[in-house]
Amino acid sequence: MKEYLVLEQAVALIDGCPDPILLFDAADRIVALNPAARTLLASQALRLLTHRAGELPAGPLRDLVTGSDALTFRDDNQQTHHFAPIDLPLPSGAAAVRARLLRDIFDRERLRTVLDAQALHDHTTGILNPRGLMVALEPQVSRSRRYNSPLALLMMDAYGERAEPAFLVQVSKVLRDELRWADIIGISDSHEFIIALPETRQTDALRLTEKLSARLSHEFEGKDSTWAAYGVVELQKTDDAATLLRRAHTALEQARSTRGGTAVAL
Numbered sequence: 001m002k003e004y005l006v007l008e009q010a011v012a013l014i015d016g017c018p019d020p021i022l023l024f025d026a027a028d029r030i031v032a033l034n035p036a037a038r039t040l041l042a043s044q045a046l047r048l049l050t051h052r053a054g055e056l057p058a059g060p061l062r063d064l065v066t067g068s069d070a071l072t073f074r075d076d077n078q079q080t081h082h083f084a085p086i087d088l089p090l091p092s093g094a095a096a097v098r099a100r101l102l103r104d105i106f107d108r109e110r111l112r113t114v115l116d117a118q119a120l121h122d123h124t125t126g127i128l129n130p131r132g133l134m135v136a137l138e139p140q141v142s143r144s145r146r147y148n149s150p151l152a153l154l155m156m157d158a159y160g161e162r163a164e165p166a167f168l169v170q171v172s173k174v175l176r177d178e179l180r181w182a183d184i185i186g187i188s189d190s191h192e193f194i195i196a197l198p199e200t201r202q203t204d205a206l207r208l209t210e211k212l213s214a215r216l217s218h219e220f221e222g223k224d225s226t227w228a229a230y231g232v233v234e235l236q237k238t239d240d241a242a243t244l245l246r247r248a249h250t251a252l253e254q255a256r257s258t259r260g261g262t263a264v265a266l
Helices: 007-016 035-049 060-066 106-118 130-147 165-178 202-219 241-256
Strands: 021-024 030-033 071-074 080-089 098-104 151-159 184-187 193-198 227-234 261-265
Touching: 021 035, 030 035, 035 060, 060 071, 130 151, 130 184, 130 193, 130 241, 151 202, 151 241, 165 184, 165 193, 165 202, 193 202, 202 227, 227 241
Parallel strands: 227 261
Antiparallel strands: 021 030, 021 098, 071 080, 080 098, 151 193, 151 227, 184 193
């Protein structure tokens, strides 16, 4: 049994590969493209064949040829492709010395997008994202209504180095330290912290805001631009999770308008 491929077999494999393949010579010039690569590049194929890889201007085309991480490329039809490049040395003596296989990872990227959409936790802080918060809050609202037990919701906006993820991480750590294990902590898309407090009246939640303000002042001592605003509500008979959040946000807006402090929604 042969353990090597003759030239015709190698060419057939390259040409028949459904993934784009680029062949380079010893001077790092692209000397050939398989049909999948020619289809992908279309009007840009000739441009590649007249340049060394390092001579291409910065942009998606150069990334496709020289990039080492996962790549995104938009073809002439404005269709987006996701590739993982694999560089393979070729046997000495061949006209081409290296092949670049562009492995299509579209399904992997689509799965990642789906998983991100289904994720329940914020990537930066590790606390619940808006979807995760609703998943956790709705059963608490149902339980409180069923057993006629109190439930308070606190929405907090902490201002400081808001462009720095480290600031959000530090604030979320403070909340974890100060709250009970049964309390629910989440963060909105606009970086407002949301805390659900089972078995808690609005008056007790207001006392908690004083405790949190003291802890944040200590944590960010010396940073004059750091302050917090709170909106505090208690579950009413007509509330569901969505209306409870809306009322808390309205109260927060009132507190925010005075640059800090606490507001309640009755």
